[in-house]
Amino acid sequence: MKHDISEHIRYIGTDDKTLDLFEGQYIVPEGVSYNSYLIIDERIAILDTIDIRCTEEWLANLECELRGRKPDYIIVSHMEPDHAASLHTLVERYPEITIVGNSKTFAMIEQFFEALPACSRLTVKDGDTLSLGSHTLQFITAPMVHWPEVMTTYEQSEKVLFSADAFGKFGALDCYDGDWDCEARRYYFNIVGKYGAQVQMLLKKVAPLDIRTIAPLHGPILRDNLCRYIDKYDTWSSYRPESEGVFIACASIYGNTAKAARALAEILEAKGAKKVAFADLTRDDMAEAVEDAFRYDRLVVAASTYDGGIFTPMEQFLAQLAHKNFQKRRVAIVENGTWAPAAGRLMRELLEAMKEVEICEGTATIRSAFRPCDRFALEALADELLA
Ligand SMILES: Cc1cc2nc3c(=O)[nH]c(=O)nc-3n(C[C@H](O)[C@H](O)[C@H](O)COP(=O)(O)O)c2cc1C
Ligand SMILES: [Fe+2]
Numbered sequence: 001m002k003h004d005i006s007e008h009i010r011y012i013g014t015d016d017k018t019l020d021l022f023e024g025q026y027i028v029p030e031g032v033s034y035n036s037y038l039i040i041d042e043r044i045a046i047l048d049t050i051d052i053r054c055t056e057e058w059l060a061n062l063e064c065e066l067r068g069r070k071p072d073y074i075i076v077s078h079m080e081p082d083h084a085a086s087l088h089t090l091v092e093r094y095p096e097i098t099i100v101g102n103s104k105t106f107a108m109i110e111q112f113f114e115a116l117p118a119c120s121r122l123t124v125k126d127g128d129t130l131s132l133g134s135h136t137l138q139f140i141t142a143p144m145v146h147w148p149e150v151m152t153t154y155e156q157s158e159k160v161l162f163s164a165d166a167f168g169k170f171g172a173l174d175c176y177d178g179d180w181d182c183e184a185r186r187y188y189f190n191i192v193g194k195y196g197a198q199v200q201m202l203l204k205k206v207a208p209l210d211i212r213t214i215a216p217l218h219g220p221i222l223r224d225n226l227c228r229y230i231d232k233y234d235t236w237s238s239y240r241p242e243s244e245g246v247f248i249a250c251a252s253i254y255g256n257t258a259k260a261a262r263a264l265a266e267i268l269e270a271k272g273a274k275k276v277a278f279a280d281l282t283r284d285d286m287a288e289a290v291e292d293a294f295r296y297d298r299l300v301v302a303a304s305t306y307d308g309g310i311f312t313p314m315e316q317f318l319a320q321l322a323h324k325n326f327q328k329r330r331v332a333i334v335e336n337g338t339w340a341p342a343a344g345r346l347m348r349e350l351l352e353a354m355k356e357v358e359i360c361e362g363t364a365t366i367r368s369a370f371r372p373c374d375r376f377a378l379e380a381l382a383d384e385l386l387a
């Protein structure tokens with residue numbers, strides 16, 4: 001399937017459906033795409049190279065679209081290896097090419113590539129433009145919309161925003177069924193989530209532009225109803241909950257804490273919670289749990305005490321949330337302990353260090369097995385959480 005933007009803006013990226021872990025930690029059951037684009041005009045510009053896993057396929061795509069011509073520019077939006085790793089091979093093949101980046105880009109090139117063949121370099125600043133003939137590229141820096149050197153590019157004649165990692169989505173393009181939100185949200189909160197303020201800055205910078213197409217570095221090219229995607233990004237990057245509901249994250253060693261957490265789910269539903277989502281942190285995808293914690297306005301953390309600490313999958317989950325700047329949510333705590341329950345207090349301490357996290361005063365403490373009388377504590381906790 002072809003994913004070209006227009007006659008003159010061609011898609012030359014590739015799908016990667018055999019990658020085990022994206023960025024060394026995220027499962028990608030439907031693969032991932034590394035997008036790369038070619039603008040054909042009097043002068044030819046490539047927007048980003050590709051992961052080293054796909055260099056050959058990408059070069060073949062490039063050559064096919066070049067039809068015997070040579071590229072004049074390689075625009076480097078982002079130096080992360082999933083996009084920039086093939087720079088060396090590209091410059092080797094086309095030594096007359098000019099690398100376009102900002103000052104931070106070139107510092108990183110020196111670090112990633114010890115002996116990049118000599119070629120011209122063009123250093124651009126925020127707002128600079130580069131004419132290719134009838135197409136004009138306008139560079140819009142987006143520092144820390146993942147990395148410090150990130151820049152987006154607005155093509156003025158066809159009104160395309162090349163958005164770098166922003167508006168990216170997990171999933172190979174040939175697996176895309178039109179459901180954008182789920183895997184774009186998992187991508188956003190896990191990859192870019194820490195940098196909400198910087199995403200807000202980028203949204204403000206591009207707001208005055210007439211954008212007809214958003215072309216990210218991963219996932220589908222967005223053409224219709226762009227407001228919808230921009231609204232999602234506005235919600236996500238301002239840390240506002242997207243949906244009303246409770247996400248229950250549970251880490252149980254032998255299943256007793258999980259029983260209590262499941263009972264709490266039923267109680268919350270009976271009390272009118274709009275939606276209750278559940279994750280078993282010992283087995284389910286951690287990145288999806290992080291996504292759901294950000295999606296809903298309320299969170300329950302339920303964990304066994306483990307060697308005087310928090311059972312480690314929960315400890316990891318809370319560390320991920322802290323890392324991704326989790327904030328502005330209401331949280332309830334369920335703990336289990338057999339001789340000296342400590343998970344509740346320790347989870348509370350970790351949550352208290354987060355911004356604008358409102359923690360229910362009561363903690364439901366289960367002693368070893370979940371008993372019918374424990375329901376009273378869960379009922380009270382549910383009331384407090386939903387209040
Ligand atoms: C390896 C291990 C370490 C534990 N450490 C503690 C502990 O330090 N303090 C405590 O009160 N309970 C401790 N427990 C008991 C658990 O917190 C919990 O009460 C018990 O595992 C039942 O809950 P579960 O089925 O959800 O795991 C430990 C259990 C295991 C298996
Ligand atoms: Fe990135």
Ligand SMILES: [Fe+2]
Nearest residue numbers: 080082165217
């Ligand atoms: Fe990326």
